[in-house]
Amino acid sequence: MNEIQELYQQVILDHNKNPRNFGAIEHPSHFAEGHNPLCGDHLDLYMNIEEGIIKEVRFNGSGCAISKASASVMTTILKNKTITEAQELFKSFQEAVTSDTETLIDEINLGKLAVFCGVREFPARVKCASLPWHTLINALEGKQESSIEIQSENHGK
Amino acid sequence: MFKFKIQEGLKVIQPGQLVEFPVAQIRGDFPILQRIVHNKPLIYFDNAATTQKPRSVIDTITNYYTSYNSNIHRGVHYLSQLATDDYEKARKIIQKFINAGSSDEIIYTRGATESINLVAATYGRANLKSGDEVLISYMEHHSNIVPWQIICEQTGAKLIVAPIDDNGDIILEEFNKLLNDRTKIVSIVHISNSLGTINPIKEIIDRGHRYGAVVLIDGAQSVQHAKIDVKTLDCDFFVFSGHKIYGPTGIGVLYGKRAILEKMPPYQGGGDMIKSVRFERTIYNDLPYKFEAGTPNIVGAIGLGEAIDYLHSIGIEAIANYETRLLNYATHVISEIPGVEIIGKAKHKSSVISFVIVGIHPHDIGTMLDVDGIAIRTGHHCTEPVMHRYGIPATSRASFAFYNTFEEIDYFAESLKKVIKMFS
Numbered sequence: 106m107n108e109i110q111e112l113y114q115q116v117i118l119d120h121n122k123n124p125r126n127f128g129a130i131e132h133p134s135h136f137a138e139g140h141n142p143l144c145g146d147h148l149d150l151y152m153n154i155e156e157g158i159i160k161e162v163r164f165n166g167s168g169c170a171i172s173k174a175s176a177s178v179m180t181t182i183l184k185n186k187t188i189t190e191a192q193e194l195f196k197s198f199q200e201a202v203t204s205d206t207e208t209l210i211d212e213i214n215l216g217k218l219a220v221f222c223g224v225r226e227f228p229a230r231v232k233c234a235s236l237p238w239h240t241l242i243n244a245l246e247g248k249q250e251s252s253i254e255i256q257s258e259n260h261g262k
Numbered sequence: 263m264f265k266f267k268i269q270e271g272l273k274v275i276q277p278g279q280l281v282e283f284p285v286a287q288i289r290g291d292f293p294i295l296q297r298i299v300h301n302k303p304l305i306y307f308d309n310a311a312t313t314q315k316p317r318s319v320i321d322t323i324t325n326y327y328t329s330y331n332s333n334i335h336r337g338v339h340y341l342s343q344l345a346t347d348d349y350e351k352a353r354k355i356i357q358k359f360i361n362a363g364s365s366d367e368i369i370y371t372r373g374a375t376e377s378i379n380l381v382a383a384t385y386g387r388a389n390l391k392s393g394d395e396v397l398i399s400y401m402e403h404h405s406n407i408v409p410w411q412i413i414c415e416q417t418g419a420k421l422i423v424a425p426i427d428d429n430g431d432i433i434l435e436e437f438n439k440l441l442n443d444r445t446k447i448v449s450i451v452h453i454s455n456s457l458g459t460i461n462p463i464k465e466i467i468d469r470g471h472r473y474g475a476v477v478l479i480d481g482a483q484s485v486q487h488a489k490i491d492v493k494t495l496d497c498d499f500f501v502f503s504g505h506k507i508y509g510p511t512g513i514g515v516l517y518g519k520r521a522i523l524e525k526m527p528p529y530q531g532g533g534d535m536i537k538s539v540r541f542e543r544t545i546y547n548d549l550p551y552k553f554e555a556g557t558p559n560i561v562g563a564i565g566l567g568e569a570i571d572y573l574h575s576i577g578i579e580a581i582a583n584y585e586t587r588l589l590n591y592a593t594h595v596i597s598e599i600p601g602v603e604i605i606g607k608a609k610h611k612s613s614v615i616s617f618v619i620v621g622i623h624p625h626d627i628g629t630m631l632d633v634d635g636i637a638i639r640t641g642h643h644c645t646e647p648v649m650h651r652y653g654i655p656a657t658s659r660a661s662f663a664f665y666n667t668f669e670e671i672d673y674f675a676e677s678l679k680k681v682i683k684m685f686s
Contacts, residue, residue, distance in 0.1 A: 109630065113684065118684070144624075145642060169625035170623060170626045
């Protein structure tokens with residue numbers, strides 16, 4: 106696989122075209138808005154959390170293929186996870202996509218999320234993959250009103 | 263390698279003209295064009311963001327630091343004299359380049375952005391009062407919006423915005439209606455960086471003057487593509503950046519009419535902008551030094567002078583001619599690709615093509631092209647109001663310079679087709 110096929114894997118192209126859990130939840134228990142001012146990507150994340158378990162999660166918005174697919178895959182994974190599990194997934198995801206390209210990916214731990222590791226070859230695109238996850242953390246922490254602006258992170262290149 | 267493919271039936275290209283413009287030889291003048299990116303030859307289509315530098319400019323910079331680096335003005339030693347001479351020689355080159363009346367009217371700045379900020383902070387602050395109006399257009403770069411917002415906030419003046427139509431042209435009837443006796447400053451871009459529109463600035467300048475306004479023209483995207491004559495234009499201010507005209511970054515120009523510049527308060531205080539300093543009273547220096555506090559970008563100015571000399575060696579009209587052919591060819595080729603929509607269809611356009619592809623985000627297009635060695639820009643191009651006007655978050659933008667070729671445009675089109683195929 107060349108680096109572009111690695112970045113735009115079939116799974117990503119599929120989720121981009123047919124995003125899962127796309128749309129709003131009318132009265133969510135948790136909500137946050139994610140915004141990347143650099144490219145204009147915009148994402149609304151809705152969740153219903155009952156007794157510490159994510160019962161329902163949906164998203165709305167517009168963005169590039171990477172951010173859209175990342176949001177879509179994230180929603181499929183989060184369902185029925187506890188808040189702690191979601192936070193741990195965020196950490197593993199963030200670590201993986203910001204690691205240098207030499208680092209081996211823990212595919213077992215990451216599962217479906219491993220497809221996003223292609224962004225490591227494209228430092229400018231790491232933010233795209235991370236946006237939904239940063240929005241998730243804001244929603245969990247109750248920062249509903251604030252739109253997040255991800256500053257350019259240190260991508261090692 | 264750089265022989266052109268002449269496509270049959272393509273009306274926009276006159277085969278006879280092609281051989282006249284020595285693009286292969288010109289490409290040899292730009293070392294960076296030999297670069298390989300992602301294992302592909304670099305195709306540089308991001309010229310509206312910054313242009314590449316010819317060998318002569320690079321050598322000039324190296325030579326300055328290698329053989330006569332020193333501070334200018336008031337230096338009694340040999341090197342200081344050499345540096346001062348070249349720094350001032352460049353000012354004269356710039357003066358002639360835009361046909362200013364005197365080199366005193368050429369103020370060195372960091373770039374077009376600083377030039378506009380300078381005018382806003384000095385002329386604007388001294389002349390605007392509550393109820394006055396500053397007239398700009400919808401297609402301005404953020405650098406021709408925000409400085410005015412800041413000064414309007416401080417003075418109580420109002421920022422008025424002239425609308426544009428779907429093609430990306432200023433609606434002149436609306437612009438004329440917005441002009442009135444309260445209009446003190448008109449600040450308009452000559453060529454839009456995101457749409458490519460060439461504005462009818464002569465008409466705009468004349469109309470502004472009829473209402474007693476001073477008129478600033480943002481020439482950041484025009485000096486490299488068209489002959490500028492500030493005397494004929496009769497604009498009060500004209501600004502541009504060195505790095506967009508094949509010179510170094512960090513150097514730019516503010517042209518202003520002498521009578522206006524003389525009345526303006528200084529911009530920054532410091533060395534070089536004074537005649538004498540006492541704690542009781544400081545006397546400011548004459549033009550242009552009144553606006554050039556501190557050690558300037560000496561090599562930047564010298565490098566910019568060299569870049570202009572280089573352009574003269576090719577001829578700005580020959581450049582404009584060739585770039586128009588590149589634009590027409592690219593417009594034709596891109597329009598043929600199903601799903602691609604060009605944003606900005608003004609009648610008079612510069613060699614900038616902004617486009618969107620239905621269902622594919624500009625970021626994904628940019629990444630895909632990059633892997634093919636093609637450098638374009640994606641995003642809002644520092645013109646967010648333009649994006650809002652068209653209801654889009656961003657565009658992809660290809661902008662051409664005279665070292666680009668028809669062959670590169672063909673390759674670019676093929677690469678775009680691959681992007682569309684992958685995301686369909």
